[in-house]
Amino acid sequence: SSLWRNVEPAPKDPILGVTEAFLADPTPHKVNVGVGAYRDNNGKPVVLECVREAERRIAGSFNMEYLPMGGSVNMIEESLKLAYGENSDLIKDKRIAAIQALSGTGACRIFADFQRRFCPDSQIYIPVPTWSNHHNIWRDAHVPQKMYHYYHPETKGLDFAALMDDIKNAPNGSFFLLHACAHNPTGVDPTEEQWREISHQFKVKGHFAFFDMAYQGFASGNPEKDAKAIRIFLEDGHPIGCAQSYAKNMGLYGQRVGCLSVVCEDEKQAVAVKSQLQQLARPMYSNPPVHGALVVSTILGDPNLKKLWLGEVKGMADRIIGMRTALRENLEKLGSPLSWEHITNQIGMFCYSGMTPEQVDRLTKEYHIYMTRNGRISMAGVTTGNVGYLANAIHEATK
């Protein structure tokens, strides 16, 4: 139609574009360490046994009626216990407004729209670098973005001093987006002590913390440990916001299951806030899908299935941690002149290798290894079968 003549092709998504290029490559020994999705040691996607068992249990037993606008009550309850703790007083006092979201992306987006609607003059401080889609989400919510220092290129670790300066220099009551664990793309997380200092400074400044927790359990293998940053902020009395996702830690990528929660002053405020979160969902997609939420609440609601899940999520984390060690050791065995300590210091799905876009291009052209041009390696794509090949290519490209 002539109406769309001025519609330009959208720019390629930096992450999904890598997968397209990988799929188009006919080379048999090609390696995909681009997309952030777990793969087993044969490079294959994994459906957790706890998920298959939950599916078996619910098969034929649920109807196709609409969920309430806020989504599955059971899934929300289980999600809040996971993020805030089994014995959280905030849950007991009904101070948390929460809705089922379309995975982590949906949770971030509804929050961004909520922030825009109820704090129209606010901005959001986003770490440098961050998951590329964060910029799109708050842009489309019309919330102006500011950057805060996070990654330190020289040490390939956290630039804590610069981070604290930005927190101190931001206007009082600023909104900050924080990765709860397994920072994407750097794999660099503050230590527990650093989180305590950040929380203290947020208190002094009256800043608002919005935690994006897309990897709880997937980082260390222990969901309680991976929620430590949130628990520190809660102990300090911060009224945080939190986006949860079951894409990675339960392998429910395509089921789009997540939860958005906002800590309120009291039950009355939580009821009001929840009703407004639902109002944002209503014109966007009306209500969320049934199946994935039922899988999550079946697993988390059954002690045996939850135990099975805890073992499986630890298994995924352990495999990745093992590949970090293997990649680093292979590079050191090759006599690389560079330090690769950051490969094992970093945590979660990704290793921020420090390779330049040109070096990444060489890996792709000469070795058919695919990763985003920022040098981020999705460790889930590394296997005992390709780690030697990958190390050799990285060594050749960086020596």
Ligand SMILES: Cc1ncc(COP(=O)(O)O)c(CNOCC(=O)O)c1O
């Ligand atoms: C920090 C963060 N938040 C949120 C999300 C949202 O994930 P989802 O909406 O699937 O729950 C993701 C998923 N990232 O996708 C993998 C990649 O970077 O290659 C994420 O990394």
